[in-house]
Amino acid sequence: MIIAVTCLVAIAVIAFILGVRPKDLPEPEPVSPFQHLDERKAAIYENLRDLQFEYRLGKLSDADYQTTKQDLQKELAAVLAEVDKLSASLGTAAAAKPAQAPKATARKAGFTCPTCNAAFDKDLKFCGECGKPMKVAQ
Numbered sequence: 001m002i003i004a005v006t007c008l009v010a011i012a013v014i015a016f017i018l019g020v021r022p023k024d025l026p027e028p029e030p031v032s033p034f035q036h037l038d039e040r041k042a043a044i045y046e047n048l049r050d051l052q053f054e055y056r057l058g059k060l061s062d063a064d065y066q067t068t069k070q071d072l073q074k075e076l077a078a079v080l081a082e083v084d085k086l087s088a089s090l091g092t093a094a095a096a097k098p099a100q101a102p103k104a105t106a107r108k109a110g111f112t113c114p115t116c117n118a119a120f121d122k123d124l125k126f127c128g129e130c131g132k133p134m135k136v137a138q
């Protein structure tokens with residue numbers, strides 16, 4: 001019975017996928033909406049790098065370089081705006097995403113004063129900046 005139900009669900013899912021998604025959509029569904037935007041952002045950054053590289057080699061005219069750069073920057077701004085919109089609509093869940101939190105890793109490296117936020121690379125008893133105890137750190 002369970003196997004039969006599982007098969008039915010699988011068939012329904014496949015039928016749904018085939019029905020909903022026509023062949024002219026080659027991209028697979030992104031795992032998270034952020035991943036999709038991150039990939040677009042990365043692609044734009046890469047294009048900007050290539051553009052700069054070719055410009056330095058003298059392959060592009062000033063005008064071509066400026067036009068293409070502005071187009072890419074406009075595209076980048078649109079992607080960043082989408083990321084912002086998405087984070088806002090997802091609220092705290094998005095903010096808590098570990099992949100989007102490079103600040104957390106930077107802080108882990110040292111010990112931070114809970115009073116004045118001064119950072120030290122040693123575990124001190126008292127803060128060297130404000131003299132308050134460091135016990136509550138992290």
Ligand SMILES: [Zn+2]
Nearest residue numbers: 113116127130
């Ligand atoms: Zn302090």
